Amino acid sequence: MSATATSPTPHTTTAPHTPPPASGLQRFRVAGWYRAALGLFLGVAFCIGLDVLVRLAYGDHPVYSGDAVWMVSLLGAPFGFLIGLGCFDYWFYWAAGRPSRPEDHSSHGAYSWKDYFRVNTDHKVIGTQYVVTSFFFFFVGGLIAMLMRAELAQPGLQFVDSSTFNGLFSVHASLLIFLFIIPVFAGLANFVLPLMIGAPDMAFPRLNALSFWLLPVAGVMMLLSFLAPGGPFASGWTAYAPLSTTQPVGQMFFTIAVQFAGASSIATALNFLVTIITMRAPGMSFWRMPLLVWANFSTSLLVVIATPFIAASQFFVLLDRGLGFHFFDSAVASHANGDVLMYQHVFWFYSHPAVYIMMLPGFGIVSEIIAVKARKPIFGYRMMAFSLLAIVVLGFTVWAHHMFVSGMQGWIRVPMMITTAIIAVPTGIKIFSWLATLWKGVLHLDTPMLFALGFLTMFTLGGISGVMLAMIPFTIHVSDTYFIVAHIHYVLFGGSLFTIFAGVYYWFPKMTGRMFDERLGKIHFWTTFVFFNLTFAPMHLIGIEGMPRRVADYAQQFAGWNLAISIASFFLGLSSLIFLWNIVTSWRGGPRAAANPWRALTLEWQVSSPPPVFNFDRVPTVVGGPYEYGVPGAVHGIFKPAETATAEARPQPAGGH
Amino acid sequence: MSAESRRESGGRQDYLRVAVVIVLASLVTIPIALLIHWFPTQASVESRKIDTLYDVLLIFSVPMFWLVATTVLFSVWRWRMRPGEEELDGPPIHGNTRLEVVWTAFPAVMMVGLCTYAFVTLHSIEKTHRHMTVEVMAQQFAFRYTYPDGPGGKPFSTNDLYVPTGEQVEFKVHAKDVLHDFWVPAFRLKTDAVPGITTAIKVTPSRVGTYAVVCAELCGLGHALMRSTVHVVPPEQFKTWLAKQKTTGA
Numbered sequence: 001m002s003a004t005a006t007s008p009t010p011h012t013t014t015a016p017h018t019p020p021p022a023s024g025l026q027r028f029r030v031a032g033w034y035r036a037a038l039g040l041f042l043g044v045a046f047c048i049g050l051d052v053l054v055r056l057a058y059g060d061h062p063v064y065s066g067d068a069v070w071m072v073s074l075l076g077a078p079f080g081f082l083i084g085l086g087c088f089d090y091w092f093y094w095a096a097g098r099p100s101r102p103e104d105h106s107s108h109g110a111y112s113w114k115d116y117f118r119v120n121t122d123h124k125v126i127g128t129q130y131v132v133t134s135f136f137f138f139f140v141g142g143l144i145a146m147l148m149r150a151e152l153a154q155p156g157l158q159f160v161d162s163s164t165f166n167g168l169f170s171v172h173a174s175l176l177i178f179l180f181i182i183p184v185f186a187g188l189a190n191f192v193l194p195l196m197i198g199a200p201d202m203a204f205p206r207l208n209a210l211s212f213w214l215l216p217v218a219g220v221m222m223l224l225s226f227l228a229p230g231g232p233f234a235s236g237w238t239a240y241a242p243l244s245t246t247q248p249v250g251q252m253f254f255t256i257a258v259q260f261a262g263a264s265s266i267a268t269a270l271n272f273l274v275t276i277i278t279m280r281a282p283g284m285s286f287w288r289m290p291l292l293v294w295a296n297f298s299t300s301l302l303v304v305i306a307t308p309f310i311a312a313s314q315f316f317v318l319l320d321r322g323l324g325f326h327f328f329d330s331a332v333a334s335h336a337n338g339d340v341l342m343y344q345h346v347f348w349f350y351s352h353p354a355v356y357i358m359m360l361p362g363f364g365i366v367s368e369i370i371a372v373k374a375r376k377p378i379f380g381y382r383m384m385a386f387s388l389l390a391i392v393v394l395g396f397t398v399w400a401h402h403m404f405v406s407g408m409q410g411w412i413r414v415p416m417m418i419t420t421a422i423i424a425v426p427t428g429i430k431i432f433s434w435l436a437t438l439w440k441g442v443l444h445l446d447t448p449m450l451f452a453l454g455f456l457t458m459f460t461l462g463g464i465s466g467v468m469l470a471m472i473p474f475t476i477h478v479s480d481t482y483f484i485v486a487h488i489h490y491v492l493f494g495g496s497l498f499t500i501f502a503g504v505y506y507w508f509p510k511m512t513g514r515m516f517d518e519r520l521g522k523i524h525f526w527t528t529f530v531f532f533n534l535t536f537a538p539m540h541l542i543g544i545e546g547m548p549r550r551v552a553d554y555a556q557q558f559a560g561w562n563l564a565i566s567i568a569s570f571f572l573g574l575s576s577l578i579f580l581w582n583i584v585t586s587w588r589g590g591p592r593a594a595a596n597p598w599r600a601l602t603l604e605w606q607v608s609s610p611p612p613v614f615n616f617d618r619v620p621t622v623v624g625g626p627y628e629y630g631v632p633g634a635v636h637g638i639f640k641p642a643e644t645a646t647a648e649a650r651p652q653p654a655g656g657h
Numbered sequence: 658m659s660a661e662s663r664r665e666s667g668g669r670q671d672y673l674r675v676a677v678v679i680v681l682a683s684l685v686t687i688p689i690a691l692l693i694h695w696f697p698t699q700a701s702v703e704s705r706k707i708d709t710l711y712d713v714l715l716i717f718s719v720p721m722f723w724l725v726a727t728t729v730l731f732s733v734w735r736w737r738m739r740p741g742e743e744e745l746d747g748p749p750i751h752g753n754t755r756l757e758v759v760w761t762a763f764p765a766v767m768m769v770g771l772c773t774y775a776f777v778t779l780h781s782i783e784k785t786h787r788h789m790t791v792e793v794m795a796q797q798f799a800f801r802y803t804y805p806d807g808p809g810g811k812p813f814s815t816n817d818l819y820v821p822t823g824e825q826v827e828f829k830v831h832a833k834d835v836l837h838d839f840w841v842p843a844f845r846l847k848t849d850a851v852p853g854i855t856t857a858i859k860v861t862p863s864r865v866g867t868y869a870v871v872c873a874e875l876c877g878l879g880h881a882l883m884r885s886t887v888h889v890v891p892p893e894q895f896k897t898w899l900a901k902q903k904t905t906g907a
Contacts (some may be wrong), residue, residue, distance in 0.1 A: 015834035019700065057744075072819070141721065162878055162879070162880070162881055162882075163878050166875070166877075166878070166880070207664060234877075235875060236875050240836055240874070240875070242834075242835050242836070242852060243835040243836060243875065243876060243877060246834075246835065269680065275801055330834075330851075330852040330853030330854075331833070331834050331852050337853075339853070340836065340851050340852050340854070341851065341854070351692055354658045372734075374736075374747060374748070375745065375746040375747045376746070376747035376748065377749055377751050378755050379750065379751070379752055379753075380751075380752040380753075381751065381752070382752075383752070383757055383761075389712075403846050405838065405848050405849055405873075406849050406851070407848060407851045407854060407856035409829075410783075413779075414776060414779075417772055417775060417776070418768075418769075418772050421769075421771060421772050422765070422768055423759060424764055424768055425764050425768065426767050428761075428764040429760060429761055432760040433757075434754070435728045435729065435732075436726065436730040436750075436753075438728070438729065438736070439667055439728070439732055439736075439750075440663075440666060440736060440747055440748055440750070441732070441736055441747035442663075442736060442738050442742055442745045442746065442747050443732060443733055443736050443737045443738055444738050445733065445737055445738070453729050453733070456725060456729055457722075457725060457726050457729055460721070460722055460725040460726070461722060464718045464721060464722060467718070467768070467771070468711070468714045468718070470772075471710060471714065471771065471772075471775040472773075472775055472776075472779050473706070473707045473710055473775060473778045473779050473782055473845075474707060474710055474714065474775075476707070476845065476846055476847060477707055477842070477845040477846070477847070479847070479873070480838060480847075480873040480874060481873070515734040541693070541695065544695045544696055544711075545695070545696065545697055545842075546697045546842030546869070546871065548840070548871055548872070548873045548886075550875045550880065551880065551881035552881050553881040553882065554870070554881070622798060628749065629746045629747065629749065630746035630747050630748055630749040631749040634749075
């Protein structure tokens with residue numbers, strides 16, 4: 001165990017610099033929630049004023065249009081909130097030529113729960129903010145799924161009308177994709193990635209804070225759409241034009257929220273790229289990086305290249321709906337020459353790579369866990385890294401497989417089928433390498449490992465149905481059916497979510513300094529595993545039998561299976577409460593975690609749990625690979641003795657027993 | 658498990674055990690998978706070919722699943738940590754180039770094979786024969802059908818879709834407002850109805866009966882209720898039906 005493990009935890013030290021709490025009107029002048037509320041108010045007022053002025057200038061009647069005010073406010077008011085909260089303070093001081101506050105690290109570390117509700121530049125605090133916020137939206141999205149399954153338990157309409165139902169599945173998918181899976185991976189990586197490469201923080205801490213605070217803006221906006229006149233956005237998470245461009249104003253809550261979530265993704269990805277490229281500890285060559293770092297490097301490449309495309313597609317929708325552009329307007333009545341298929345091409349050019357944005361970080365998590373818990377080096381480390389890069393490249397060549405029945409030119413389907421099937425090759429390399437890592441290992445079957453193994457088998461099923469879906473003639477029949485719903489849930493629930501659970505359990509001791517309840521963890525795994533399969537496996541069948549997706553009502557012949565699916569899904573929902581209970585109680589009063597409870601070699605385990613505010617009191621030097629388990633005397637990183645250290649502080653092997 | 662037997666495990670005998678389980682499990686589950694009544698009625702020539710493609714995919718998929726599941730379960734059974742092994746590490750195996758080449762090449766060959774077969778199937782179901790044409794107009798939330806060659810050679814429109822068996826029918830699909838999708842599950846074929854362009858599918862109905870037409874692309878409030886029916890009738894009956902229709906103009 002390294003000497004740094006004895007460093008005081010942030011919770012037991014006091015903040016280096018605590019400004020006296022503001023009171024009275026002063027509260028509206030310092031960065032914080034009071035000023036954020038004021039900023040939001042002023043933002044809305046400014047947007048209403050701007051809107052009324054422009055309409056006056058153009059002579060529009062009526063001068064006040066609720067629809068226009070909503071759209072402009074959704075775009076503008078969040079900036080008032082973010083400025084009020086203090087996300088831009090440093091840059092504004094600098095731009096105005098005023099003395100920017102010297103970096104006193106007062107916004108680093110968290111010393112009370114309140115620090116998690118401030119603009120904080122500590123990557124560990126931001127990581128925790130990300131994970132907790134995303135899990136809030138996970139539970140909201142899950143509750144929405146429960147409402148949908150209640151409606152679908154029987155044919156006919158019982159609980160909600162079809163308008164609300166269309167809103168429910170649209171918000172469900174949007175929240176869980178844009179506010180849960182993508183950001184929760186970014187959050188976990190935010191916490192552990194700088195530690196893993198031996199960096200004191202991310203490359204751009206202020207940008208990192210801004211990236212986080214864009215998220216709640218996007219999430220709250222999507223949820224608020226339920227209060228919008230005309231109901232929530234109801235054209236699916238795909239928001240296909242021209243349905244999306246002709247919807248009530250609730251649609252704009254999606255269109256604009258995606259811009260905020262997307263900007264957050266892009267900024268974080270840039271941050272990861274620069275951090276990984278420039279801030280690795282001495283000796284940490286690319287080929288000594290843990291696979292989680294490789295996975296986030298690959299994911300970030302995907303994000304910076306692909307995410308601008310969804311931003312563009314949603315700006316097109318915004319312009320079509322708000323300002324009467326005709327990008328996608330090809331309705332018979334309008335005589336416009338818009339191109340409806342263009343939306344789908346631009347959208348899927350992001351949204352197919354997005355599937356890998358939602359999976360590659362999970363591959364990284366599972367690689368960490370399987371190596372540590374099987375006590376063996378990752379089998380074929382270099383191929384594991386290369387296959388990630390292969391998926392990045394191939395991921396950009398398959399988007400039109402979502403459009404096999406869209407009416408695009410027929411010949412393009414065949415090359416897209418081939419590239420789609422070929423992606424199974426690098427993915428297969430990963431799965432086989434994990435299996436070979438298990439072979440002859442010493443398997444510690446605790447909660448993180450169970451979720452990793454559950455991921456291996458369930459993701460294989462999702463991959464198999466994915467290969468089936470590459471085959472054009474079969475897809476012509478099953479596209480837009482429950483077979484697709486089954487496939488994406490095997491990939492995103494059995495795949496991504498299982499790796500997220502695995503990762504949260506695995507790094508819980510590092511993030512909170514506490515151990516979780518292993519028995520509850522195991523119960524959580526088994527209930528989730530069983531009810532996940534009972535919920536989603538039958539969807540393959542009813543899909544092939546002919547049940548379309550995104551319907552509130554369905555033919556009598558599917559009634560039996562749907563009832564069974566709904567019952568299973570309620571138990572699946574309940575199983576996540578075990579997780580919630582375990583995490584909350586363990587965080588509050590679980591046993592203290594040791595620095596390295598899993599005997600892992602990677603650097604994040606060589607510092608205390610939770611880590612010191614600046615991660616490493618002494619910069620580590622990396623001298624070997626990250627997964628040298630079973631190699632006698634192998635070392636990944638060492639902490640060189642400090643100048644003032646006494647003679648006994650020899651270079652120490654990190655992660656020794 | 659003693660350290661000795663751990664060292665000796667994972668050899669030829671264990672490979673053989675895993676292989677036997679994969680083969681046995683596949684032999685049991687492939688017939689079950691094929692016996693499951695997956696598809697709705699086969700009512701077109703194309704549906705038979707698509708169902709066969711799915712059967713072939715199942716035959717390839719099931720062993721792939723058992724390969725992964727068996728290896729995971731076998732490793733758990735054979736090499737899980739036993740009491741007293743808390744500090745033990747596995748053997749430092751970093752890779753095996755031959756094995757990695759095999760598991761890169763084998764799936765690649767399999768994928769190329771499956772794609773070739775799928776391409777052949779696609780080619781055969783989309784081949785054009787002598788055919789009649791039906792225009793489909795999709796709008797929120799109904800389908801309307803136009804026969805260009807009604808009685809007297811004039812087009813007429815109807816809400817009832819009738820097609821004869823044994824003759825290829827080309828459905829030319831249009832959309833008036835937003836995206837829809839013209840899908841007949843019993844034919845296994847669908848295409849989006851896209852404003853501004855005409856899309857098409859070609860079907861050769863083969864079985865007399867009445868089947869559902871389903872809108873399969875989210876099109877708004879009434880999407881779940883946007884349904885129609887297709888009546889597949891013998892050719893003579895189709896001629897009689899056609900003759901009875903009043904010409905309504907295009």
